[in-house]
Amino acid sequence: MAGxxxxxxxVPPVVAAEQLGREGKTAAGTPPPAIPGRERVDVARRxxxxxxxxxxxxxxxVPFAWTVSTSLKTLPETVGFDLIPNHPSFHAYDNALTxxxxxxxxxxxxFIASVVTLTNLxxxxxxxxxFARLRFPGREALFFLVLGTLMIPNELRLVPVFQxxxxxxxxxxxxxxxxxxxxxxxxxxxxxLFLMRQYFLTIPxxxxxxxxxxxxxxxxxxxxxxxxxxxxxxxxxxxxxxxGTWNDFFWPLIVFLGDKSYYTLPLGINLFRNxxxxxxxxxxxxxxxxxxxxxxxxVFFQRYFVAGVTAAGVKG
Amino acid sequence: MVGYxxxxxxxxxxxxxxxxxxxxxxxxxxxxxxxxxKINSVGLGNYRExxxxxxxxxxxxxxxxxxxxxxxxxxxxxxxxxxxVNQALRFRTFFRAAFYFPAIAGSVAITAVATYIxxxxxxxxxxxxxxxxxxxxxxxxxxxxxxxxxxMGLNIWTTSGTMMLFYLASLQSIPPDVYEAAAxxxxxxxRTFWKITFPLLKPGHFFxxxxxxxxxxxxxDQAFFVSGGGxxxxxxxxxxVLYLYNTAINDVRFGYAATLGLVLFAMIFTLVLIQRLxxxxxxxx
Numbered sequence: 001m002a003g004x005x006x007x008x009x010x011v012p013p014v015v016a017a018e019q020l021g022r023e024g025k026t027a028a029g030t031p032p033p034a035i036p037g038r039e040r041v042d043v044a045r046r047x048x049x050x051x052x053x054x055x056x057x058x059x060x061x062v063p064f065a066w067t068v069s070t071s072l073k074t075l076p077e078t079v080g081f082d083l084i085p086n087h088p089s090f091h092a093y094d095n096a097l098t099x100x101x102x103x104x105x106x107x108x109x110x111f112i113a114s115v116v117t118l119t120n121l122x123x124x125x126x127x128x129x130x131f132a133r134l135r136f137p138g139r140e141a142l143f144f145l146v147l148g149t150l151m152i153p154n155e156l157r158l159v160p161v162f163q164x165x166x167x168x169x170x171x172x173x174x175x176x177x178x179x180x181x182x183x184x185x186x187x188x189x190x191x192x193l194f195l196m197r198q199y200f201l202t203i204p205x206x207x208x209x210x211x212x213x214x215x216x217x218x219x220x221x222x223x224x225x226x227x228x229x230x231x232x233x234x235x236x237x238x239x240x241x242x243x244g245t246w247n248d249f250f251w252p253l254i255v256f257l258g259d260k261s262y263y264t265l266p267l268g269i270n271l272f273r274n275x276x277x278x279x280x281x282x283x284x285x286x287x288x289x290x291x292x293x294x295x296x297x298x299v300f301f302q303r304y305f306v307a308g309v310t311a312a313g314v315k316g
Numbered sequence: 317m318v319g320y321x322x323x324x325x326x327x328x329x330x331x332x333x334x335x336x337x338x339x340x341x342x343x344x345x346x347x348x349x350x351x352x353x354k355i356n357s358v359g360l361g362n363y364r365e366x367x368x369x370x371x372x373x374x375x376x377x378x379x380x381x382x383x384x385x386x387x388x389x390x391x392x393x394x395x396x397x398x399x400x401v402n403q404a405l406r407f408r409t410f411f412r413a414a415f416y417f418p419a420i421a422g423s424v425a426i427t428a429v430a431t432y433i434x435x436x437x438x439x440x441x442x443x444x445x446x447x448x449x450x451x452x453x454x455x456x457x458x459x460x461x462x463x464x465x466x467x468m469g470l471n472i473w474t475t476s477g478t479m480m481l482f483y484l485a486s487l488q489s490i491p492p493d494v495y496e497a498a499a500x501x502x503x504x505x506x507r508t509f510w511k512i513t514f515p516l517l518k519p520g521h522f523f524x525x526x527x528x529x530x531x532x533x534x535x536x537d538q539a540f541f542v543s544g545g546g547x548x549x550x551x552x553x554x555x556x557v558l559y560l561y562n563t564a565i566n567d568v569r570f571g572y573a574a575t576l577g578l579v580l581f582a583m584i585f586t587l588v589l590i591q592r593l594x595x596x597x598x599x600x601x
Contacts, residue, residue, distance in 0.1 A: 056397075155556075157333065157337040160340040246422065309478060
């Protein structure tokens with residue numbers, strides 16, 4: 001079994017990731033030639049542009065600053081609207097995690113997001129590889145079917161999926177109120193499969209031919225040659241699916257209906273707000289708990305967010 | 317042939333959880349269908365009911381009103397931000413990250429933040445009160461005159477960053493030599509934008525518009541969260557999907573809910589079809 005040969009050109013990363021992650025180059029190209037006497041006007045204009053930009057950026061950030069600030073306050077202190085709390089404390093977090101059971105919701109969110117991400121990584125890359133490289137009768141028709149599922153909105157699936165999970169055809173399993181019920185409806189998405197296929201298409205065939213000469217079968221080629229080369233696409237799928245599942249409200253609401261031990265963070269926040277409407281520090285603390293992990297992922301893996309979102313948008 | 321083994325699981329999952337629900341929805345839409353199953357066949361009765369259903373009309377009107385405001389605002393903001401961060405600016409990475417940041421937060425968490433900002437004793441009212449010099453205690457989500465508008469504002473804020481990303485991808489497909497030609501002709505940046513960038517972005521505009529309309533037609537999470545699922549106050553936040561959810565889960569009228577799902581599907585399908593006919597499949601990836 002040969003690893004990927006070392007002397008071949010590096011694999012092109014996902015185009016969207018590459019395009020949008022690249023710094024320095026702009027579509028506007030080179031600036032127009034300077035005209036004497038224009039400099040002062042330009043400086044004034046640049047200052048104005050930067051001023052407006054920082055203002056918009058502040059507008060986009062300030063609500064989050066207030067969220068964090070309020071989560072560190074006590075309820076009486078929230079009346080003051082000071083951005084810096086007088087006596088910052090993690091009391092609200094402590095309260096939310098233990099008294100209001102958000103530790104459990106956090107673990108549930110982490111668990112379902114991890115499992116759904118793993119099944120998507122495996123099935124999307126498996127299917128994507130087959131649609132990109134293997135030949136079999138009906139391949140185009142099947143791929144068309146995969147893309148066709150993108151046209152079917154979640155809302156249309158609500159009733160049939162709910163009925164199916166209540167009593168699964170033939171086997172009569174009841175999957176409502178179980179993790180399996182959630183996993184089974186989110187095994188793989190067409191977006192991810194499409195993203196993986198597009199990426200595999202960009203990998204030079206030489207790699208697989210080298211593996212074939214070594215006598216590797218299709219599955220071994222997929223696992224040992226293609227997957228290691230598909231890092232950027234796998235990263236984009238990971239981010240897209242983890243974030244999507246972590247933030248998902250619609251399907252957990254339907255599948256975990258009524259059983260609080262399965263509640264995820266969004267369901268927990270919804271429950272908390274219905275019961276304790278104006279306990280602002282706790283409500284902001286649980287919002288921070290829900291947003292912070294994704295925000296950290298975003299800071300470190302920004303380009304994969306961009307690639308994933310752009311690919312997901314193509315589905316239309 | 318080994319290809320079938322590779323695609324078997326994904327295809328099975330798509331057939332069972334996407335394709336089958338589509339056909340099953342058509343089937344069940346001809347029945348009055350309750351928790352215990354088929355009650356009786358109603359023919360096109362469910363479709364007739366959609367046509368006459370007062371509450372559905374309210375939900376449809378709310379959703380269309382929502383789309384009519386959110387779509388143009390999202391597009392305009394997204395375009396302005398995209399064109400801006402596409403320039404040779406200092407801090408452009410920072411600006412792009414900042415503009416996209418609200419979009420990464422979950423809909424429920426961000427709506428929770430909005431309920432705090434827009435509460436009657438919230439920070440927005442404190443600011444308004446400060447400017448007016450008197451206390452202001454309007455409950456933005458609590459009054460039917462402003463509840464839907466507040467959701468509009470919230471979603472314009474959170475999703476304009478996503479529209480910016482699509483516009484950025486679209487901007488990068490404009491060849492740089494077009495701009496060079498414009499610069500040689502002495503066109504200023506304002507003129508260049510309106511005479512070159514804006515018209516050349518036509519497929520991008522349409523793509524973003526369709527995406528934005530589809531997203532608007534499906535608005536649910538925020539409306540559910542602020543109204544506790546009921547679409548209140550006074551049905552002002554009742555959207556198509558929220559109504560569909562209530563019909564299916566609370567009223568257990570599966571046949572009618574499936575019919576509503578098909579109506580929504582028809583709306584989305586028509587939009588996508590128009591877009592494909594006019595511009596073909598977008599090549600973003």
